[in-house]
Amino acid sequence: MTTTxxxxxxxxTVVKRRKHVTYTPVKPEMQLAFVHNxxxxxxxxxCEMACKDKNxxxxxxRFRRVMYIEGGTYPNVYxxxxxxxxxxxxxxxxxPACPTGAIFKRKQDGIVDIDSTLCIGxxxxxxxxxxxxxxxxxxxxxxxxxxxxxxxxxAGRKPYCVMACMMRVLDIGPKDELLAGTYETKAVxxxxxxxxxxxxxxxxxxxNPSILFVPHSxxxxxx
Amino acid sequence: xxxxxHYQGLKKTQYGYPIPYxxxxxxxxxxxxxxxxxxxxxxxxSPHPRWRTHSIFNNCSWxxxxxxxxxxxxxxxxxxxxxxxxDVVEIxxxxxxxxxxxxxxxxxxxxVAVLFEGAWMDLDGQGVDRAGNxxxxxxxxxxxxxxxxxNTVLVDIQKTDLDHRPVWDKVGTSRAYxxxxxx
Numbered sequence: 001m002t003t004t005x006x007x008x009x010x011x012x013t014v015v016k017r018r019k020h021v022t023y024t025p026v027k028p029e030m031q032l033a034f035v036h037n038x039x040x041x042x043x044x045x046x047c048e049m050a051c052k053d054k055n056x057x058x059x060x061x062r063f064r065r066v067m068y069i070e071g072g073t074y075p076n077v078y079x080x081x082x083x084x085x086x087x088x089x090x091x092x093x094x095x096p097a098c099p100t101g102a103i104f105k106r107k108q109d110g111i112v113d114i115d116s117t118l119c120i121g122x123x124x125x126x127x128x129x130x131x132x133x134x135x136x137x138x139x140x141x142x143x144x145x146x147x148x149x150x151x152x153x154x155a156g157r158k159p160y161c162v163m164a165c166m167m168r169v170l171d172i173g174p175k176d177e178l179l180a181g182t183y184e185t186k187a188v189x190x191x192x193x194x195x196x197x198x199x200x201x202x203x204x205x206x207x208n209p210s211i212l213f214v215p216h217s218x219x220x221x222x223x
Numbered sequence: 224x225x226x227x228x229h230y231q232g233l234k235k236t237q238y239g240y241p242i243p244y245x246x247x248x249x250x251x252x253x254x255x256x257x258x259x260x261x262x263x264x265x266x267x268x269s270p271h272p273r274w275r276t277h278s279i280f281n282n283c284s285w286x287x288x289x290x291x292x293x294x295x296x297x298x299x300x301x302x303x304x305x306x307x308x309x310d311v312v313e314i315x316x317x318x319x320x321x322x323x324x325x326x327x328x329x330x331x332x333x334x335v336a337v338l339f340e341g342a343w344m345d346l347d348g349q350g351v352d353r354a355g356n357x358x359x360x361x362x363x364x365x366x367x368x369x370x371x372x373x374n375t376v377l378v379d380i381q382k383t384d385l386d387h388r389p390v391w392d393k394v395g396t397s398r399a400y401x402x403x404x405x406x
Contacts, residue, residue, distance in 0.1 A: 044273070045289045052285050059284035070330055074297060077329045 015205050025091040028110030032088065032148060033175035033210035035187045035194060038219055041081040041169045043068060050164030051085065054149060061135035063146040064161050069200060069219060080216035082198060083170060085161065086133035086146035088112045090208030094125035094134055094145075106150075110175075110210060113147040116140075130202035131209065148172065175210050188214055197221050240367035251375035252362055255334060263316050263377035265296075265336045269357040270374075272339035281343050292355045292389060293324045295337035296380065301327040306382055313351070313383035314338065316376070319359030321352040322385045336380060340373065345388050353388040 043066050051057075051064040063085045070079035088105075092112050095103045102118035103125060105111070114125075114134070119142040125134040126143055134145040149159035157163070162170050168186035177183035178194060188194060194212040196204045198219040213219075235241050243249065253259060255266050274290040275281045294314055296306070306312060308327045313320055314336065323338065331337060338357040345354040352359045357373070366372040 048289060049285055059288055062288060070328060072329055074299070074329045074331075074333060079330060 011203060015203070023096045025095075026105040026107060026110075028106065029108055031090065031110035031175040031210050032153070032172050033178055033212055034085070034087070035171050035173060035178050035185060035212045035214070036083045037167075037169035037187045037189070037192075037214040038080045038082055038198060038216045039214060040167055040189075041066070041083060042167055043081045044166065046164045046166055047083065047161035047170055050160040051146070054160040055144065057144070058137065058139045061137055061144060063133070063135065063144070065132070069216075071218060078216065078218045080219055082201065082213070082219075084131055084133075084211065086112060086148070087131055087207070087209030087211040088148060089210060093128040093130065093207050097124045097128040099124065109148075109153065111148045111150055111153075112145075113150065114143060114145055116142055116144070119143055130206055175212070178212050195220070195222070236367055236369065238365055238367060238369050242367045249367070251366075252364070252372065253375050253377040255377075257377065259377050263379045264334065265300075265314075265378050265380055266334055267314070267336045267338060267357065267360060267376040267378045268374045269338050269340040269361070269376075272341055275341055278341035278343060281341065287389075291324070292339065292342045293326045294355070294380065295326045295328060295331050297331045297333040297335070298327050298329050299333050300380075301325065304381060306380070310382055311385070311387045312380050313385055314355075314360060314378050314380050316360055316378045318361075318363070319350070319352065321355045321357065321359050322383060322387045323355030324387060325380075336378060347386065351385060353386055355387070 045066050048062055048064045048066060052062065055063060057063070065084055067082045067084070068079060069082055070077065072078050088111055090110070092103065092105060095105060095112065099122060100118045100120055102115045104113060104115065106113065121136065121142045123136055123143055126136060134143045137144050152159055158172060162172055171185040171187040173183040173185055178185070181188070181193065192214045195215050196212060198213050198215045199221055234244065250256065271277070272290070274286045280286055294312060301307070306325055306327065308325065310325050311322060312325045313322050338355060340357055342354045342356040344352050344356045344359070347353055360378055361371070361373045361376050
């Protein structure tokens with residue numbers, strides 16, 4: 001019991017310190033967010049492949065990562081997937097860490113991106129991100145990350161990962177509408193509610209990530 | 224009227240093995256019922272891998288990142304043998320030996336080991352496959368009906384110092400590998 005309280009206290013201190021030293025974050029007019037259905041995802045990793053294809057990545061960096069979470073004791077076991085790329089946080093940890101100002105957050109849709117001409121490959125953002133989103137490209141010597149396929153969004157389409165998802169469990173949409181349940185998406189089934197945090201996911205208070213999940217019953221943090 | 228036992232007769236296939244007239248389960252050459260389990264206690268199955276088509280696309284580096292050639296075994300078996308997730312193990316029986324990393328999970332039945340088929344072999348000087356192709360462990364004789372009996376194989380597993388060579392280097396510069404799985 002004592003360990004739990006001290007852990008909570010530590011977390012609170014970390015959050016406080018983080019808020020204290022941070023900059024004034026960009027307030028986007030509309031924040032786009034990913035939504036992922038942890039239960040229906042089959043872990044085929046087509047989204048990962050589509051992403052690597054779009055971004056022309058060498059082996060090594062993977063902007064989108066499908067993670068298996070499993071537990072229980074045989075024969076009562078469970079497994080679900082958590083699918084994450086860059087969460088385009090409301091208060092990105094990577095942004096103030098960048099010494100050259102290469103990382104920026106777009107005003108119109110809240111997308112966080114790296115200006116590759118300014119990146120010097122110091123990899124500080126890689127260390128600060130709680131989700132492992134910025135990743136070092138060993139061939140070009142700079143850090144790259146998911147930009148939610150900005151070009152596709154500006155052309156009125158969805159990102160490659162969303163379009164590649166054969167189970168339709170991954171989608172993007174305005175974060176407030178997704179949270180309110182008013183945004184029409186195949187990723188959220190009838191009667192399902194999205195949550196901002198699942199087990200093994202970093203505390204969303206740290207960076208206010210723009211990702212929502214339909215959680216597995218064993219993956220709920222509120223249960 | 225058919226007499227009882229009429230359909231229970233056995234006929235011999237062109238491969239010389241007796242099989243029943245109607246489809247029913249018969250004891251395989253190797254199974255967990257056989258006395259060979261004293262020596263080789265694990266039932267090895269070799270399903271189709273998700274990240275290649277049999278052995279095709281095994282050299283595609285993007286696909287090599289998604290999953291890797293490894294043996295899946297139950298956590299209680301692993302605990303008993305002192306094996307932890309990611310350890311390199313050798314799997315062997317009287318036919319051959321392969322070396323692969325291990326994936327320990329509760330989602331696998333105890334007594335069963337899973338090694339995906341189709342890995343490109345990489346033999347060392349002693350005839351040990353460093354890449355982990357289960358073809359080195361499977362039976363050389365066909366099933367009674369002439370199929371390949373690749374899911375009834377008895378093996379043993381232990382931790383090893385032998386070299387595992389996945390024929391593809393994980394690039395150590397990315398955190399991607401660290402985030403691949405989460406227990």
